[in-house]
Amino acid sequence: MPKGVNRVLLALVGLVLTALGGSVLAIGLGAPAPSWWLHDGRDDVLLDEAERTRWRGEGWWWPVVLAVLAVLVLLCLWWLLAVVRRRRLAEVMVDTGDGEGATLRGRTLEQALAEEANHLDGVERARVLLGGRRGTPSTRVLLRLEPHVDPGTTLHALTTGPLTHARDSAGVTVLPTEVRLRGVKHRPERVT
Known part of the structure; x- marks a missing residue:
């Protein structure tokens, strides 16, 4: 669920519960009932006998x-x-070729892929998130690029280098990847 939707739903539920609970508490302590309140005063119950048994x-x-x-x-x-x-894949099943299998920690593969992507020419910072299933992992890569770099060249270097190495080391035939490229914004420098 997107964070924005989750926060809006939590805020709405919190506001409704706070308004209802606060008004019940205030009326119970003797405050006047708000105009939208269903009952008249402090000694009035929320559901009387007739309301509770009305539809039985x-x-x-x-x-x-x-x-x-x-x-x-x-x-x-x-x-x-x-x-x-979980948004991240905890481990990847690696086919060792002998009928057995091995597991590779997902964070280890993420770190190795990010470290190798950081060494590409013009990449200031790389972040990798591993998703999918144990036997069929997928990756999401965010690259922050220096201003002088050609995005196409960097994308080609990423797919032929770090992603190919990650796919081979994980022992999978395909490694679906979503790559997001962002340019680094530098503050202008004053020249004297």
Whole structure:
């Protein structure tokens, strides 16, 4: 889930819960009820006997309540999984050729690929994120380029050098990669 959507949802839920909880607390401590409040004063209960038992006799009431609660629980679980889900691949399965397999730590492969990409001509900084599955990894590479560098040349050097070495060392036939190139912005210097 994108960070922006997550933050907006958390802010909205927090605001609603704070408004409701704060108004219940304020009314309970004797403050006047706000204009939008459902009840009149401090001694009024949130749900009286008539409101609690109003729909019990209807056949549709309990299935609707349970369905709404089930949907809310599923939405909350989906949200939790979207927030907690790993964005990085922890390890890569490497075929050793002898019928056995070995595992390569994902961060090690990320660091090796980033280190090799940092040594390319004109690359100021490289960041690598490994994703996908254990047997079929993929990479996302962010390169910050010096102003004098041709992006096409750097991209060709990246694909024929570091990405080819990473693919060969991981023992995979293909290594899908998304590369983002950004130019470094330098502050203008004063010439005297």
